[in-house]
């Protein structure tokens with residue numbers, strides 16, 4: 001199990017480039033299941049969740065080819081022979097987004113066997129809305145031995161109203177609807193840019209979709225889909241994390257290759273705290289910090305609101321702001337695992353229900369801390385960048401799930417960060 005050793009205190013100065021979006025790449029890779037032809041995806045980030053999805057697809061019979069050298073961001077997927085339409089527990093348990101294969105498998109093969117994802121570090125994360133939607137489209141789904149067993153001769157169109165906005169739920173049902181017979185109307189859909197990315201790929205494959213990025217999506221099912229080549233959009237959460245790295249270290253960072261149109265809520269929140277953010281164009285921005293940050297409240301919401309995936313990183317920033325910041329988590333229960341680790345580094349934070357109350361500014365000091373989930377680990381790295389002394393962050397495999405070469409990116413702009421293997425550890429849990 002690797003650890004990061006970070007010596008805080010250096011302002012980050014220079015230019016960093018954002019990688020492709022993990023959360024767009026995952027559904028786009030699952031969409032390859034929908035066709036016998038080849039799907040070529042570009043700008044795929046090299047992160048652990050993507051490796052997991054490659055393994056998942058390969059275990060079902062897909063043939064994948066990863067580009068080399070300057071083409072390393074390219075993955076070609078052929079699902080001509082899906083000999084084994086099963087998502088096994090060994091893979092699903094490490095990545096909840098594996099449930100994204102459910103819709104496309106039923107749509108393409110008429111059957112699917114997908115392990116139920118377990119509970120997860122950020123609260124119970126059910127997939128009941130995926131199941132209800134697929135049943136409305138004619139699938140018969142039973143649960144046995146921890147697996148969902150789904151069957152349908154051919155899915156049919158349906159009117160689906162999501163009781164709650166769900167990102168992967170919207171994506172899963174969208175992938176089912178594109179091959180269903182007739183029209184599907186989905187209401188109360190997620191409007192995240194990752195849904196729009198997936199819809200753009202599906203459209204390039206021949207799907208008929210109207211309204212992606214809005215609450216109501218209409219799909220006219222088609223008989224078959226063909227191959228396509230598609231470039232994944234930049235990762236807005238990585239961009240936001242790097243923006244906070246520039247601000248919290250009182251640095252001066254240019255964030256390049258980011259889709260600034262997707263970052264409004266993050267830019268707004270950072271400006272309220274006192275960071276200087278200049279949008280330089282559609283794909284770059286400049287972020288500068290100050291020694292006079294002021295506390296500001298934030299509540300997480302579905303897109304276009306402030307993303308839950310930025311809550312932990314924003315909390316690290318507010319530890320350096322004068323006054324009180326109330327941070328309310330509305331999307332997931334139990335997503336404050338980073339609080340106790342930030343407190344161990346000297347932050348003054350108390351949790352009341354779904355709100356964390358941060359009193360700043362705090363002088364952070366190095367400590368041995370542990371990552372508990374992907375975004376919590378990012379908040380610890382950000383805190384370590386301004387802490388006195390050397391912080392050791394354990395279990396960085398959580399960070400590796402979603403951030404590509406993060407230590408190289410941060411050290412290229414002046415951070416003192418090193419990855420160390422842990423010789424005494426027999427391996428990752």
Ligand code: UD1
Pocket residue numbers: 023026096097124125126127128129130131164165166167168169194308309331332333
């Ligand atoms: C996706 C993102 C994740 C992000 C989250 C919210 C991917 C791979 N992951 O996760 O990074 O934090 O959106 O922006 O894109 N819910 C139900 N029943 C369901 C599905 C969801 O009750 O069937 C609930 C969840 O428990 C949660 C809320 O709906 O409280 C939102 O979850 P959802 O949008 O589905 O999150 P994911 O798609 O898993």
